[in-house]
Amino acid sequence: MTKRLLGLLILALASLGAALSVGSLEISLAEWTEILRGKETLASDIVLKLRLPRAFSGFACGALLAVSGALMQALLRNPLADPYILGVSGGASVGALCAILLGLGGLLLDAFAFGGALAALLLVFGLARGDGSWTQTRLLLTGVMVAAGCGALVMLLMSVAPDARLRGMLFWLMGDLAQTMNPWPILGLLGLLLLAILPFAREITLLGHGMESAQALGVDVRRLRRIVYFLAALATAIAVTSAGAIGFIGLVVPHLTRRATGNDQRMLLPAAALLGGALLVAADTLARTLIAPEQLPVGVLTALLGVPAFLFLLSRRNTP
């Protein structure tokens, strides 16, 4: 088990290494040693100011989405759940598109997206709360409905937007890492999230056997669900705010990881973080090199690569 985790760690480091060394400017060995010595050159600028922040942000986003997906699947006891199932990405999209329509960018765009995500979240939990206990189905249905409503608003915003802004909107919706700047806050948040969630990992695994069984085994199910929903939704909101609604990572990575580690969340959550980060970094490296100097939105690539890979695995063994 620990060996597999180590394997994933190596995979993650390899993807980061590739992301730093691949690009329109080829960097020679001599230049690498200069960068490592801290000498400022054109190469070091490209690696440290462009590629490194983008790779690290991508890693953190992928990891957040994968962890959030794993948590949602465990909470809803549904292998089809993904981080966006409760409408978080829908809310963020509406917020972001409003900002783009208003001509805002940078931090203000992020603030709008995060605000939209939080608004959707509060709406879903507020509406689903009802008698004080969120039942599974009501939460799920409320989330799906809010997401659908956000989808309609997104269409509305795009249809009234001037052509010049449409491309920016599309890229945001598909998920794009080109705009990311300082990676350290989001990496720090990823670390905090894992620290906050791992003490509950064994209890989250028990939820898989049923809410009542988990309660009978000593899990305070009500409290646990509140904590985990909140953290998972927050993780999604952070990821979506910094990279847009990148699809697929949050759904597929937990499944891929489960094949390697089983459903024990103590192994699954860190493993999903590593694999999610590695996959998104790899996809983003391809996204900016495949048709360079043009860039593809990374969300398109995660789906284009992930769908066949997942279908292949699914057909090979019949246990998802």
Place this chain on the structure above:
Amino acid sequence: MTNCRAAPLLSVHRLTLRIGARLVCRDLEMRLFPGDSLVILGRNGAGKSTLLAALAGLRAPEEGEILLAGKRYAEHGARAAARQRSWLGQRRDDPFAARVLETALTGRHPHLGRWQWENAADVAKARAALAEVGLAEMTERDVRTLSGGERQRLAIATLLVQDAPLMLADEPLAHLDMNHQIAALTLFAGRVQRGAALVSILHDPGLAARYHTHALLMYGDGESEIGAAEDLLIPEKLSRLYGHPLLKITADGRTAFVPA
């Protein structure tokens, strides 16, 4: 309920439960001591599972008080309560793959600290329980590939691994063959003999009489009767309970009830 020296594992005072507008039980009194085993009998929909869930602290009672080892569930907290009572539910639903051994080990959860992992002793306990229910050869199987009866025996093993003095079992014999039914009841009886207490819901009054000291008959309209098994598990009462005449048959000292 007869032993007055030890403290009661479970004591129920003026318990009233409802499902919607329907009354499940009214002013129910019950005291369960180590060595007691109580069987709950009643027709489908009489509220047996609802009552058991309330006794397990999974459902708040409308009125009355349920004390587990002298304290209310809220005072215990979920983890401490799980060290005192175990609960076997009716539903088995496994959305994700898990190994049989891993599932049995979940019974150790209330005994482990937040950062603690299962150690060799925990694994030994789980393996022993799996052996007791005849699943020793299947520890590495995925739970989703088990048959209904095998899955049920795994749930019983998990209950034993939890090692709580009060065991609450909702239809523990569901999906089990005759031989496994007797094996399961014998396992429970062994634990009761060693100082545990058991509440189980069964559908066979013969097996109920053979393995339990006490019985609770739920007539379905909030009316219930509780007492010694030999006083309540008689054809007159059981015929009324099930709304169908029952005959008592005795052979080799064993009792069975058959529909007339």
